[in-house]
Amino acid sequence: MIKTIIFDFGNVFINLDINGALQHVRDTFKIDTLSDEMTAFNSLYEQGLISTDEFLEFYTENFPKLSKEELVDVWSFMLKDFPEHRLRFLKQLKSTSKYKLILLSNTNELHITWIKKHIPFYSDFKNCFDAFYLSHEINLVKPNPNIYKFVLNQNTLTANECLFIDDNADNIDTAKSLGIKTWRIDIESEDVTNLFNVKTNLF
Structure with a gap:
């Protein structure tokens, strides 16, 4: 579960x-x-x-x-838009209180500064999470196993009760090796907002 x-x-x-x-x-x-x-x-x-x-x-x-x-x-050239329908999905998910929500991102200081400046609802986004981990703040990066162990330990989590969502194959493979359930998003055809439609078998 x-x-x-x-x-x-x-x-x-x-x-x-x-x-x-x-x-x-x-x-x-x-x-x-x-x-x-x-x-x-x-x-x-x-x-x-x-x-x-x-x-x-x-x-x-x-x-x-x-x-x-x-x-x-x-x-900062790689940073593009943040579609608001994804924020709405996240807020709705938060409102159900069914899951602990955690962000785990390889993000550096310049990128998060750009995001805060250009994404007006960044604070609303961050407030949806129970824990919010950026690589440059915790001195750990994916796909190193230590970053996943850090999150599990910090939040007293059981690996097989967690679902990790990422678009990077190496990041997904490391999470799987630790017993974490995963969804590797195909950015060409999938959207995080479809989580409960495309990944019903994980719940």
Whole structure:
């Protein structure tokens, strides 16, 4: 029996353009691929292990023709719209009090700052959750098993009584390996608001 639903943020509630963002990075930086050093810095930043200033300084040193403001725009390019029907679904789910609701997202400080500025109902969204975990605040990232164990332990949860919803295969696979029930959303054909129609077998 599912007692807790754990949601990802990107491509579950807010739409992302990850492929477009990668192409935008390559075009702006005039590179063919991200270097290992760039990938490592990005990961450290996502985990909150370096500050926003340190992150931006790394990029301004490597791409001195770009201002910090331009770098912030490049970094936030993947963030798109947040359809309000998903907020309405979440609010309705919250009102039933049937499930503990948790957000678990790989989200860095610059991205959450952009979201707070551009999504007017962000506070309403956050208030729907019983617990709200962003990777840069807890220094853990998916798909590392430790982030799931952290959520289970912090909330005294039983793995097989939890449903985890994410669009990323690696994140889903790790959750499954810990005994958590999962739904990998197909962003081309599925919407979180259809949860109780397409995943009736999980409840």
